[in-house]
Amino acid sequence: MNTSQHPIAVLGAGPAGMAAALGLIKAGHPVVVYERYPQARAAGNILNLWPPPIKALQEMGVDIVDLGAPCHTTFRNAKGRVRADVRIPNDVVERYGGGFIGMFRPDLYRRMLAALPDGVLRTGRAVTGMQDHGDGVTLRFADGEAVETPVLIGADGIDSMVRRHLFGPTPKRPHNLHIIGGFTLDDTVKTERNVVVLTHNRTTQGTYTSIRSQGRAGHQWWVLEAWPDDRAAPADLLEHAERLAAGFPAPLPQLVAATSAENVQRWPIRDIAPLPHWSKGRITLAGDAAHATSPYAAYGAGMSICDGFFLAQRLAGVDLADTDAVTKALVDYETPRIPHTREQVQSAYVLGKVFHHAPAPLRPLRDFVLDHTPLLQKQVGERNPREIVAQLDEMGEGILSPRAAGRR
């Protein structure tokens, strides 16, 4: 059966799925996105994006003007002393509107949805099964319908059924941490503007960042601590967050106090152990389905958006009727993405361990090292910016103008 005239199917309308669709449209392929819920909805409010996803969004035709607050990031100790200063080069900051953009997650969805042509997103469509029959993939839906597609992108999140179909069960890895976060557009609390201030005391991370939402300035914040994965959530999230934030310098406690209870959410932190492959035949993975990561990386959505960019680069100009060419393009897509995302996932996991699971007697020693050696500066202050610049370079000029092969 020749399925090459059918649209590419993307499963899931999160950041990964929307980015894959936008990128593939830019690459000249027809695409349909199937989402199980009645609408594409942001699970949560807090979000920051590094320059590579901003570059990808811009290239995909997403309006990035005033998408969020351009922020400068520092890691500090509980007395406010800077332990690491994330130094993104000035030209990158200028070109992408900031080093780290603090935003309201639903705004990202609105902007990405606005860029999708009418008819691409099909909501209320839960996929229940799939089969790669060599020259195409058959997708089955909960209502019994079946459709054909030349390529299936599984962008269906951490519990991905596409991943399970390809590689069997992949257990989620509990970090035994939880994060409670919120936002407020009440702009009366006095803060440093355009900053991400990430502070650790002996047991807890307390962070606030500037955001902008639809022209209004505000803040998001989160507190993160060890919490057994199987333990029930605190009964009153805001009260619990206020108690944790009380151990941090101003303005974190004030920002938490200025937040309404309905704008506070909690997530237990889990990821999936890195996969050796993402693709088989005409099916591949993108986003959390491939590399669910801890918010310690603050890069899960960013990597998901970049997956869409690189996938589109690899499939641009590929004849979808040619199984070998499609298979090769998907392998070319995953080959550099797997080590890059694996490193982010692992380093986020390790940071969580170091800051929240160090045995109590070792914590003073850990904090002495972090306060008096350049370890954290080297790890997050300098390595992060290097990787960001390397990613920007790897992206080339755009989806249709990839970096020349062999250039580093």
Ligand SMILES: Cc1cc2nc3c(=O)[nH]c(=O)nc-3n(C[C@H](O)[C@H](O)[C@H](O)COP(=O)(O)OP(=O)(O)OC[C@H]3O[C@@H](n4cnc5c(N)ncnc54)[C@H](O)[C@@H]3O)c2cc1C
């Ligand atoms: C507290 C917290 C803070 C974070 N902060 C940041 C940050 O600052 N920066 C950052 O870059 N990342 C951050 N992340 C990570 C980021 O949220 C995720 O990596 C990102 O949402 C993954 O996008 P995705 O599209 O892969 O998956 P998802 O957002 O999970 O989307 C998957 C979609 O697939 C749909 N779907 C699933 N199964 C089916 C099916 N069978 N049929 C049809 N549809 C289906 C789902 O309904 C959903 O819409 C954070 C995460 C958390 C929890």
